[in-house]
Amino acid sequence: MNRLRQASLLSVVAAVLLSVTCAHPSLAADRRGSRPAQAGFSLRPPFNGTYRLTALFDHRYPNYALDGEITAYTGESVPNGSPHYYQGHSGVDWSMPVGTRILAAADGVVEVAYRTRNPDGADGPYGVIVVLRHSNNYRTLYAHLLTHTVQVGSFVSAGQVIGLSGNTGRSSGPHLHFGVYLGPCWDETRKRIYELNATDPFGWRGSYPDPLLAKPGGPRHMASCLWRSYDEDSVSCADTIVEDGGQGFSAAMEWRISDRGHGSHMHYHTITTTNKVTATWLATTTLGGAYKVYAFIPSRLATARQATYRILTANGWVQRTVNQQEHSDVWVPLGTYWLQPRQALVTLSANTGEPPASQRWVAADAIKFRSYLVFIPIITCCDGSSDLTEEANRPEP
Numbered sequence: 001m002n003r004l005r006q007a008s009l010l011s012v013v014a015a016v017l018l019s020v021t022c023a024h025p026s027l028a029a030d031r032r033g034s035r036p037a038q039a040g041f042s043l044r045p046p047f048n049g050t051y052r053l054t055a056l057f058d059h060r061y062p063n064y065a066l067d068g069e070i071t072a073y074t075g076e077s078v079p080n081g082s083p084h085y086y087q088g089h090s091g092v093d094w095s096m097p098v099g100t101r102i103l104a105a106a107d108g109v110v111e112v113a114y115r116t117r118n119p120d121g122a123d124g125p126y127g128v129i130v131v132l133r134h135s136n137n138y139r140t141l142y143a144h145l146l147t148h149t150v151q152v153g154s155f156v157s158a159g160q161v162i163g164l165s166g167n168t169g170r171s172s173g174p175h176l177h178f179g180v181y182l183g184p185c186w187d188e189t190r191k192r193i194y195e196l197n198a199t200d201p202f203g204w205r206g207s208y209p210d211p212l213l214a215k216p217g218g219p220r221h222m223a224s225c226l227w228r229s230y231d232e233d234s235v236s237c238a239d240t241i242v243e244d245g246g247q248g249f250s251a252a253m254e255w256r257i258s259d260r261g262h263g264s265h266m267h268y269h270t271i272t273t274t275n276k277v278t279a280t281w282l283a284t285t286t287l288g289g290a291y292k293v294y295a296f297i298p299s300r301l302a303t304a305r306q307a308t309y310r311i312l313t314a315n316g317w318v319q320r321t322v323n324q325q326e327h328s329d330v331w332v333p334l335g336t337y338w339l340q341p342r343q344a345l346v347t348l349s350a351n352t353g354e355p356p357a358s359q360r361w362v363a364a365d366a367i368k369f370r371s372y373l374v375f376i377p378i379i380t381c382c383d384g385s386s387d388l389t390e391e392a393n394r395p396e397p
C-alpha cells in the first residue's frame, strides 16, 4: 500500500473509530503477519495459555553479579529488592504448576537435554534443562524442568512439547526459567551457562543505549524484541504493561499488597461504598492509535463481581465491568480503543456497587496496552453481535 493511501486510510479509520462509541471487546483478530523483530527469527511463547510473569531480565550485567542495580527493558532503573526482578537475572520467569507442558519457542535442534550437575556432582542451579539451537546463532534455554521429552541431536518444531515444567535445581517454587542467548548457551566443560551471551526477548525500549552494548566479555549487542506477537499469544512485542506498584501506577487510600499477582505483585481492597479508594494505571510512552486494553486478573483475592474499569479513550471515558471471580491468572480484554498519545490511562474503584462484604476483594493488578497500527473495523451493527474484522501491523521502525 502506498504511503498516501495508507495515510488517508488511517485517517478514515481514525474517524470511524472516533465516531464509534460501542467499541466491542470481541475485536480480537488474527495478528499473523506482524513483523518479526529480527528477519528470520522470532519466538512463540514457550507454553500455551497465560501464566503469571514473575521476573524479567536485568539489562545491567545479566550474570547474577550483585552490582546493586537492575535495569528493566523499558530503561527503568528498578530498586534493589523489588519483587518483580532478581539481581542479574538472565531470563524470564513464569510461575506455573509442576507438569505444565513446555513448548519449543522456535524450530531448532536439541543441544542439551539432561539433569545438570556441577563439576562436584551436586545438582546444577538450573536443574533439568533443555537447550535448543536456532537460526541466526540464537539458543533458547528451558530450566528447572521436571523432565525433558526430547533427545540431544533431534530436530524440534516451534510449538512441539520438549518437556514438563518443574521445580528442580536452585528454584524458589514451581516455575519456568526461559533464557535466550545470542551465541553458545551451555559450557559442557565447566558445566555452566554462558551468561554473558544472554539477551532479552522483550528487546530494549530505553531512551538511551542498551547496557548490553557495554557488557564486557559478552556479545555486546542491543536486545531486539523477538516475540512473534500473534494476537492469541500472552506475550508480545506490541505490549506496554503497567504493573501495579511499578512506574505509572498509583493507588489512593490503603490497599493491601500480595505477591500473588503478575510480576509477583498485586493490590487488593475490600469492596467499599466510597469512591475514594481507587487505582490508576498510566502509560506515557505509548503512541496515539488503536490499542487493545487488558486487565490481569489474579487467581486469588480477586472476588469482586462488578469491578468497573474506566478507560480514557480519544473519545472520552469508557467503562467495562469485569466479574473478577470468574477469572484466574488471565489477561481479560477490556476492549479496543483509540487512545491519545502518551495518555494510555485506566482507573478502577473499590466501590463496585455490590453490597460491601468483608471477604470480597477488588484486585488491582497489571494493565496491558497492545498496540495496533492499522486498524480496519468493518462495523455492521453495535448491538454486541457486531461482525468486526481488522488488519493489524506492527509500526514501521
Ligand SMILES: [Zn+2]
Residues within 6 Å of the ligand: 055, 089, 091, 092, 093, 176, 177, 178
Ligand atoms: Zn529465572
